[in-house]
Amino acid sequence: MTAPLLSVRDLRTHFHTFSGVVKAVNGVSFDIGAGQVMGLVGESGGGKSVVGFSILGLIDPPGRIEGGQILLDGQDLVGAPEEALRRVRGRQISMVFQDPMTSLNPLHTVGRQMDEMLRLHTDLDAPARKAACIEMLESVGISRAAERLGAYPHQFSGGMRQRVVIAIALLAGPRLIIADEPTTALDVTIQSQILKLMRRQIADRGASMILITHDLAVVSEMADHITVLYCGKVVERGLTRDVIGAPAHPYTRGLIDSIPDPRHRQTRLSQIPGTVPDIRNLPVGCSFRERCPRAQALCAQADPPLTAQRASLHAACHFPLTEAEAP
Amino acid sequence: MTPMLDVRSLEQEFAIGGGLFDRLRFERGRVLAPRKIVHAVNGVSFTINRGEVLALVGESGCGKSTVAKTIARIYRPTSGEIRIDGKDVAILGHREMLPVRARMQMIFQDPFASLNPRQKVRDIVAEPLLEQTAGRAARAEVTDRTLALLARVGLNAEHAGRYPHQFSGGQRQRIGIARALSVNPALIIADEPVSALDVSIQAQILNLMMDLKDELGLAYLFISHDLSVVHHIADRVGVMYLGFMVENAPRDALFATPRHPYTRALLSAAPTIREKRDVAEIELSGEVPSALNLPSGCCFRTRCPFAWGRCTAERPTLQAVGDDHTVACHLIDEPERDRT
Numbered sequence: 001m002t003a004p005l006l007s008v009r010d011l012r013t014h015f016h017t018f019s020g021v022v023k024a025v026n027g028v029s030f031d032i033g034a035g036q037v038m039g040l041v042g043e044s045g046g047g048k049s050v051v052g053f054s055i056l057g058l059i060d061p062p063g064r065i066e067g068g069q070i071l072l073d074g075q076d077l078v079g080a081p082e083e084a085l086r087r088v089r090g091r092q093i094s095m096v097f098q099d100p101m102t103s104l105n106p107l108h109t110v111g112r113q114m115d116e117m118l119r120l121h122t123d124l125d126a127p128a129r130k131a132a133c134i135e136m137l138e139s140v141g142i143s144r145a146a147e148r149l150g151a152y153p154h155q156f157s158g159g160m161r162q163r164v165v166i167a168i169a170l171l172a173g174p175r176l177i178i179a180d181e182p183t184t185a186l187d188v189t190i191q192s193q194i195l196k197l198m199r200r201q202i203a204d205r206g207a208s209m210i211l212i213t214h215d216l217a218v219v220s221e222m223a224d225h226i227t228v229l230y231c232g233k234v235v236e237r238g239l240t241r242d243v244i245g246a247p248a249h250p251y252t253r254g255l256i257d258s259i260p261d262p263r264h265r266q267t268r269l270s271q272i273p274g275t276v277p278d279i280r281n282l283p284v285g286c287s288f289r290e291r292c293p294r295a296q297a298l299c300a301q302a303d304p305p306l307t308a309q310r311a312s313l314h315a316a317c318h319f320p321l322t323e324a325e326a327p
Numbered sequence: 328m329t330p331m332l333d334v335r336s337l338e339q340e341f342a343i344g345g346g347l348f349d350r351l352r353f354e355r356g357r358v359l360a361p362r363k364i365v366h367a368v369n370g371v372s373f374t375i376n377r378g379e380v381l382a383l384v385g386e387s388g389c390g391k392s393t394v395a396k397t398i399a400r401i402y403r404p405t406s407g408e409i410r411i412d413g414k415d416v417a418i419l420g421h422r423e424m425l426p427v428r429a430r431m432q433m434i435f436q437d438p439f440a441s442l443n444p445r446q447k448v449r450d451i452v453a454e455p456l457l458e459q460t461a462g463r464a465a466r467a468e469v470t471d472r473t474l475a476l477l478a479r480v481g482l483n484a485e486h487a488g489r490y491p492h493q494f495s496g497g498q499r500q501r502i503g504i505a506r507a508l509s510v511n512p513a514l515i516i517a518d519e520p521v522s523a524l525d526v527s528i529q530a531q532i533l534n535l536m537m538d539l540k541d542e543l544g545l546a547y548l549f550i551s552h553d554l555s556v557v558h559h560i561a562d563r564v565g566v567m568y569l570g571f572m573v574e575n576a577p578r579d580a581l582f583a584t585p586r587h588p589y590t591r592a593l594l595s596a597a598p599t600i601r602e603k604r605d606v607a608e609i610e611l612s613g614e615v616p617s618a619l620n621l622p623s624g625c626c627f628r629t630r631c632p633f634a635w636g637r638c639t640a641e642r643p644t645l646q647a648v649g650d651d652h653t654v655a656c657h658l659i660d661e662p663e664r665d666r667t
């Protein structure tokens with residue numbers, strides 16, 4: 001097998017707050033090959049966005065990368081000088097942020113923000129940059145693109161702003177796109193259009209993508225493999241079909257069961273009992289055990305390591321679900 | 328019985344266009360500065376009864392949030408009526424709206440922008456309550472109520488002293504929900520309340536919203552683009568496109584027999600981890616027209632696979648096609664043109 005494009009090894013990113021250390025990412029490892037799409041899913045607050053920010057070197061105090069490696073083509077980005085990271089951002093790796101308003105500058109027109117991306121990372125001349133901007137806006141489904149280059153972000157609806165953000169992220173042709181909930185704000189017809197666009201970009205350029213989302217339906221249609229985070233740790237990973245079809249970790253199973261199923265409408269949705277533990281004071285043993293229907297005495301004593309289960313599946317569970325128990 | 332909310336012919340326009348100089352045009356020897364108008368909502372009508380959930384779905388940018396914000400009177404409507412408990416609030420001023428706000432609260436689409444970053448969570452949640460009681464509520468009572476509300480949405484006392492930026496997107500949305508519940512409203516306008524949440528918390532919040540509906544008879548205007556969520560929570564569904572209501576039907580009718588080509592496209596595009604619904608596939612091409620420049624005739628014709636001459640010439644109006652089921656599409660008159 002060829003070396004992966006991105007390899008994250010035992011990443012630990014912590015926030016040092018007054019009330020304690022928030023171990024938002026606590027020992028996360030995964031690989032992404034060229035041309036692959038990895039889905040990163042999990043509990044809200046589980047550390048998905050922080051993984052994305054860490055890869056881009058965008059962790060500000062009180063946050064800090066405490067350890068681990070982020071290898072892009074074998075080169076470690078952890079501890080790399082800001083100057084080097086700036087060259088990586090946009091050109092090599094770009095990010096579509098969860099919150100479209102923070103990634104667009106409200107004071108500048110959309111055209112200016114797009115142009116800046118191309119000016120920083122390509123040597124196109126002004127007319128070529130403008131043409132590229134118009135083409136990209138049109139390809140994400142924004143009509144009258146030439147005219148809209150002169151508009152300000154607040155003049156777009158939430159969904160249209162997100163399309164602009166996606167257009168900017170794709171402009172400089174990055175090799176890895178980290179897309180944090182890229183289509184959460186969009187209706188399904190535009191969502192499927194944008195997901196197709198992103199998939200085509202990836203296929204055409206051999207680029208890779210980390211797709212961060214809690215929408216398992218989107219992930220199951222887009223990703224080659226899935227990594228599930230819980231309380232800052234990887235609890236399950238494997239090929240999409242295995243993770244969705246027959247998960248081994250009870251948390252993943254709980255997520256799948258919480259999705260409303262139009263074929264069997266019930267008055268109440270099945271929900272995972274309890275709440276996420278306070279990550280500043282995680283219980284000893286497995287972090288999921290207090291919410292887990294399968295927990296036993298062992299789970300309170302030892303934190304289960306991520307181990308190979310069946311086929312492509314790895315799960316961190318003492319009492320994993322078998323294939324026969326699949327939903 | 329008077330409906331909780333009765334919206335009639337609601338229209339909302341926005342004037343836009345950078346500075347005056349960007350807009351100057353030279354035409355027939357004269358300098359003109361035309362105003363550009365965004366037609367965000369174009370004559371939308373619907374009702375919501377007590378204890379009923381109406382879901383609004385549709386294209387991004389089709390005006391769902393504008394409908395919500397106009398009803399919540401964050402905007403003043405260009406025209407139309409907004410009757411709450413039978414009383415038209417469309418043109419009420421800020422002071423007159425105060426008692427109305429106790430009946431109606433809004434949960435916003437964007438959990439990042441909608442919470443004041445300089446306020447602690449406990450103050451954010453207590454704010455509508457303090458506004459309603461003009462600050463007279465006893466401090467201990469407000470504190471108790473705030474903590475009880477936070478507990479209902481799955482946050483604890485320790486969270487109350489934190490600031491919004493210290494929470495994840497999903498946690499922030501729950502703060503917004505606790506805040507909306509603080510004044511015991513009868514109508515909640517929820518703009519994408521669960522789209523920032525992961526599915527397990529989404530299930531908690533949806534269960535919570537349904538419990539509150541059953542216990543307190545709350546009515547909801549529920550905006551979402553997740554059709555499996557809509558199918559779960561809605562009694563009725565309204566489908567919007569480019570500021571128009573194109574279909575409005577009871578939930579089961581809409582999902583079983585969608586009539587408008589846009590509704591059918593929505594249902595077939597929805598991603599799922601399970602087998603696809605049994606709906607004929609309609610894939611849309613073409614661009615979403617701009618609300619600055621509405622197409623003539625039917626708003627959907629530029630992307631509709633069935634469109635013909637009449638659709639350019641004549642704007643379809645909503646007509647009844649079944650029990651409480653209305654559709655604005657010329658195919659209803661000429662079903663032989665429907666080729667799927």
Ligand SMILES: Nc1ncnc2c1ncn2[C@@H]1O[C@H](COP(=O)(O)OP(=O)(O)OP(=O)(O)O)[C@@H](O)[C@H]1O
Pocket residue numbers: 015017022024042043044045046047048049050051062063098214279492493494495496497498523525
């Ligand atoms: N600046 C900060 N200070 C303290 N804690 C933080 C900070 N930023 C993030 N956290 C914490 O880190 C954890 C992980 O947050 P993150 O935003 O990565 O979650 P997420 O998985 O992206 O959730 P969501 O799906 O809701 O977006 C959360 O518990 C959050 O409260």
Ligand SMILES: Nc1ncnc2c1ncn2[C@@H]1O[C@H](COP(=O)(O)OP(=O)(O)OP(=O)(O)O)[C@@H](O)[C@H]1O
Pocket residue numbers: 154155156157158159160185186187341342343365366367385386387388389390391392393394436618
């Ligand atoms: N304050 C404003 N000024 C000018 N135009 C606006 C304003 N607010 C919204 N619009 C325009 O009105 C239309 C409807 O926007 P709105 O935010 O209501 O859409 P939406 O259906 O909520 O979309 P989304 O699903 O993306 O949130 C869009 O064309 C938008 O650009």
Ligand SMILES: [Mg+2]
Pocket residue numbers: 048049050098180495496
């Ligand atoms: Mg996040």
Ligand SMILES: [Mg+2]
Pocket residue numbers: 157158391392393436518
């Ligand atoms: Mg909206």
